[in-house]
Amino acid sequence: MKKHTRKYLCLLLILVLAFSIPAEITAAPAKSTKLKTPLAKNGRLKVKKTSLLNSKGKPVVLKGVSTHGINWFPEYVNPDSFKTLRDNWRVNCIRLAMYTEEYNGYCSGGSKKDLKSLIDKGVTYATELGMYVIIDWHILSDSNPNKNKKQAISFFKEMAKKYRKNKNVLYEICNEPNGGTSWKDIKSYAKSVIKTIRTYDKKNIILVGTPTWSQDVDTAADSPIKGYSNLMYTFHFYAATHKDNYRSKVEKAIKKGLPVFVSEFGISESSGNGKINKKEANKWIKFLKKRKISFVCWNLSNKNESSALLKSSCQKTKGFKSSDLSAAGKWFKKVL
Numbered sequence: 001m002k003k004h005t006r007k008y009l010c011l012l013l014i015l016v017l018a019f020s021i022p023a024e025i026t027a028a029p030a031k032s033t034k035l036k037t038p039l040a041k042n043g044r045l046k047v048k049k050t051s052l053l054n055s056k057g058k059p060v061v062l063k064g065v066s067t068h069g070i071n072w073f074p075e076y077v078n079p080d081s082f083k084t085l086r087d088n089w090r091v092n093c094i095r096l097a098m099y100t101e102e103y104n105g106y107c108s109g110g111s112k113k114d115l116k117s118l119i120d121k122g123v124t125y126a127t128e129l130g131m132y133v134i135i136d137w138h139i140l141s142d143s144n145p146n147k148n149k150k151q152a153i154s155f156f157k158e159m160a161k162k163y164r165k166n167k168n169v170l171y172e173i174c175n176e177p178n179g180g181t182s183w184k185d186i187k188s189y190a191k192s193v194i195k196t197i198r199t200y201d202k203k204n205i206i207l208v209g210t211p212t213w214s215q216d217v218d219t220a221a222d223s224p225i226k227g228y229s230n231l232m233y234t235f236h237f238y239a240a241t242h243k244d245n246y247r248s249k250v251e252k253a254i255k256k257g258l259p260v261f262v263s264e265f266g267i268s269e270s271s272g273n274g275k276i277n278k279k280e281a282n283k284w285i286k287f288l289k290k291r292k293i294s295f296v297c298w299n300l301s302n303k304n305e306s307s308a309l310l311k312s313s314c315q316k317t318k319g320f321k322s323s324d325l326s327a328a329g330k331w332f333k334k335v336l
Contacts, residue, residue, distance in 0.1 A: 037130020038092035044167035045132070045205055047230045050259045052205075052294055055167075061289070062132055063336055064093030064296035065309070066264055069138065070118045071104040073301045077118050079125040080318035081300070086129055088320075090336045095134040095172070095263060095296045096122040100151075101142040107151050116158070127168055134207065134263065134296070135159055136172040143179035145189040145209070152189075153196050164201035171197055172263055174209035176236060183211050183219045194228055205230050207261055214264070215242070218249045221256035232261040238307070239281035241270040247287050254291065262288060262295040266307035267328050272298065273305040278331055285335055297332050 043055030054060040065085055067076055077096070085091040096119055104110040119135055126133035137152055139145050145152065156171060163169045173193045177186050190208045197206060206228075210220045214236040225231060235250055253260055267281035268274055288295050297309070304312040309329035316324055325333065 038086075038132060039127075039130035039168050044203060045170075045230075046203070047205065047232055047259050050254050050257060051292065052232070052259070052261070059292050061292050062093040062261075062294035062296070063091060064095055064132070064134070064294070065089070065091050065300050065332075066095035066134075066136070066296050066298045067097050067122075068299040068301035068303055068308070069097055069099040069102065070122070071099045071102070071106075071110055071115065073303070074118055075317045076300050077122045077125070078317055079128065082125050082129055082131060084318050084320055085300075086131055089333050091131070093132040093134065093294070093296060094122065094126050095136050097136045097138045097175070097299070099138045099140065100148055102140065106155070107142070107148045119159070120162075123163060123166065123169060127166060130168075132168045132170065134170045134172050135163075136175055136263070138175040139209075140176055140178075143177065144181040144185055145174035145177055146185055149189055149192065152193055156193050157196050157200070160197040160200035164204070166204070169201075170205040170207060171201075172207040172209070172234065173197075175234075175264070176213040177209050177211055178213050181211060183216065183223065186211060186220075187223070187225060190225055194225065194231070198228060203230060205232060207232050207234050207263055209234050213270075215246060215249065217253035217258060217260055218256070221253040221258035224258060232259045234263045235260050236262065236264045237284065238265065238270040238272070239267045239284055240275050240277035243280055243283075247284070250287075250291075250293075260293055262293055264296055264298050266298045267331060268306040272307040276306050276328055276331075281331065297328075 042060050046053050051059050070077055082094055098115055099105045101108045106115050123133050142148055194206055210216050210233055214234045217233050217235045220233050237246055250260055267276045298307050301308050302310040302312050302314045307328060308326055310324055311326050314324040
């Protein structure tokens, strides 16, 4: 065979092979369309002046949902429920509300073992889903956090030792001080608990409650806790009750340099029930977004009250559809 003939056959063979290779092999691999989780995007959070920042130093806003008391509604602490909120609602934070003195409370006869197990499950699920999670020492009828201070110190010592390596955990050390409890009392309690947490966990955010059901952030701003970093102060509101004068309190606190975090709010009356006020709620959301203040909505349950995000007839604990949601639930999902 002549050289030019062999050369021609070789070229022909190369062309045949090229056109016979499957397209999926020759095509450039498609870029992954998988979205990053909130935690993957932002990493461990930190506080600078009045702002909550991500690991790259950019402002971040947590948009969360609070459980009702896990003491009574443990069924919503499940991975599918959290995933539904993350993927369908765009929620990036879960608050685990553990009542301390009500029926089955941590300090009033509830099973400490079972409640801590629920906390651990909640933290684990949130971590696996790349969501932030708030461990909430939910004082209410105990009014003054100093009443159960020793138990709080013991609890948060255990939590801090256990979750110090988690980049997604926040500690809320006293939900709603009330009954005339002063900022001086709260501050004294907070210093002890913060010292305990910081012994083991140097970095994660600590949320400090303020007087009058966590509304007097302006009072806390006059005398903030010093000597520690990554502290924020909680403000709670219910839109049908708390209006412009309460926004003024937040505004004053921020102007004084206080980092504010809305760890609980609803669009009902302050009781958690009664009428809802969407118009006032929209004003609040506009106010919070403009100032880049994080907010957590109360509450994920089917309790027969207007602040619950699910209808009382809803028996689902995951995959919530629009028809399962209360008026408050539909409003909040739309906001997100």
